[in-house]
Amino acid sequence: MEKDQWENGTSSWEFLLLGMWNIPSLQTPLFLLLFMVYLVSVVGNILIVALVVADWHLHTPMYFFLGNLSYLETCYSSTILPRLLDSFLTGDRTISVQSCIVQFYFFGSFAASECYLLAIMSYNRYLAICQPLLYASIMTWKVCLPMVAASWLMGFLISTAITPFLSQLKFCGSKAIDHFFCDLAPLLELACSDTRKVTLIAFVFSFLDIVFPFLSTLTSYACIIAVIRRIPSSVGRQKAFSTCSSHLTVVSVFYSTLIIVYTLPRTPQLRQLNKVFSFFYTVLTPLVNPLIYSLQNREVREAMRRVLRKALAISRAQNIAVPGS
Numbered sequence: 001m002e003k004d005q006w007e008n009g010t011s012s013w014e015f016l017l018l019g020m021w022n023i024p025s026l027q028t029p030l031f032l033l034l035f036m037v038y039l040v041s042v043v044g045n046i047l048i049v050a051l052v053v054a055d056w057h058l059h060t061p062m063y064f065f066l067g068n069l070s071y072l073e074t075c076y077s078s079t080i081l082p083r084l085l086d087s088f089l090t091g092d093r094t095i096s097v098q099s100c101i102v103q104f105y106f107f108g109s110f111a112a113s114e115c116y117l118l119a120i121m122s123y124n125r126y127l128a129i130c131q132p133l134l135y136a137s138i139m140t141w142k143v144c145l146p147m148v149a150a151s152w153l154m155g156f157l158i159s160t161a162i163t164p165f166l167s168q169l170k171f172c173g174s175k176a177i178d179h180f181f182c183d184l185a186p187l188l189e190l191a192c193s194d195t196r197k198v199t200l201i202a203f204v205f206s207f208l209d210i211v212f213p214f215l216s217t218l219t220s221y222a223c224i225i226a227v228i229r230r231i232p233s234s235v236g237r238q239k240a241f242s243t244c245s246s247h248l249t250v251v252s253v254f255y256s257t258l259i260i261v262y263t264l265p266r267t268p269q270l271r272q273l274n275k276v277f278s279f280f281y282t283v284l285t286p287l288v289n290p291l292i293y294s295l296q297n298r299e300v301r302e303a304m305r306r307v308l309r310k311a312l313a314i315s316r317a318q319n320i321a322v323p324g325s
Contacts, residue, residue: 014094015190016176019087020275031088037287038081044290045070048300055303061139062128065121066293068148069250072117073286076110079103080181080282097171100182105163107181107282111258112209113155118251119213120147122220125244130227158205165198178271181282185266206262214255221248246292253288257281 020030052058052067083103087093095103127135166184172192179186184202188195224244231237257280264274293300 013097014175015097015100015171015182017087017093017095017180017182018176018178019084019093019180020279027088031085034081034085034088034283037283038077038085041077041283041287041290042074045074045286047304048290048293049074051300051303051307054307057306058299058303061124061141061144062121063299064144065117065124065148068151069114069117069121070289072110072114072152073289076107076114077283077286079107079110084180095182100177100187101163101167104166104182104184104187105159107183108159108162109156111155112158113152114254115209115213116151116154117148118247118254119216119220120151121247122217122251125247126220126223128243129224129240154208158209161205162198162202165201169193169195169198179275179278181278183278185262189266210258210262214259217251217255221251246297249292250285250289254281254285257285 048070049067052063052070058067080103083095124139127139131138162184166187169187169191170193171187171190174190177186177190188198191198221244228237228240231240257277260277261274261281264270264277266274
């Protein structure tokens with residue numbers, strides 16, 4: 001990227017992230033809100049990962065997938081929020097081209113991996129409800145581990161396929177990205193070189209990244225709902241639905257906002273709305289996961305109590321042992 005590619009030839013290696021709303025009076029409230037959201041999201045997701053590792057009652061495929069989802073969403077939110085919080089504190093909204101490309105790469109990788117992981121979790125629920133007699137023989141650790149590894153690998157492969165083409169683009173004119181993070185569409189708007197190749201590649205891989213996992217998830221839940229409707233007792237239907245309600249909520253929030261963001265036209269009138277929906281799936285979805293699974297899931301709450309009792313017992317034993325030593 002040459003210096004004369006930028007208007008006036010200044011700040012040739014930097015973009016300017018315009019953020020959510022350029023209203024000075026909202027900067028402090030937004031910082032506090034985002035800081036609390038990020039703190040609760042990271043602490044909540046790491047807590048779920050710790051519970052899944054520490055409590056053997058949660059050493060099942062369902063909670064193995066949940067632990068991976070929580071870790072993934074910790075990484076996912078950490079690619080965007082720390083940089084956004086720093087801009088609120090320092091007022092510096094510039095980001096180097098290299099950092100912007102790196103942010104896009106990791107954000108795209110984690111987002112794609114989450115799509116595949118949610119599809120795997122939906123299939124797991126399908127087997128548990130629709131094929132209960134075959135569940136234990138199919139969903140073994142020899143199957144679970146490769147499935148999760150494949151979801152992570154597919155996410156990074158898809159992002160790796162797009163990012164090199166994006167990094168080869170030349171940018172000129174305005175250096176302002178009308179967004180709060182480095183997403184594909186806002187970057188393509190600033191490119192002055194031919195973007196047809198990148199757009200085509202992104203379209204093809206978005207099918208693999210979003211459409212295919214979404215259709216897989218939709219198929220799994222269509223089969224689940226069909227089976228639940230055939231259960232004769234209302235108690236049985238409620239029990240069957242409760243086993244997948246938390247995951248269905250996460251899927252609904254994630255995909256509904258994701259689809260709106262990438263199908264909503266980026267016209268000047270709709271850009272603020274696009275940012276709002278982007279905020280939902282990039283910032284609020286990682287927050288929804290630990291809240292839903294900690295508040296609604298009985299096994300997670302019981303695991304938390306067991307781990308706390310064990311920690312208190314160890315602490316008391318240490319305190320008793322110290323005076324006599």
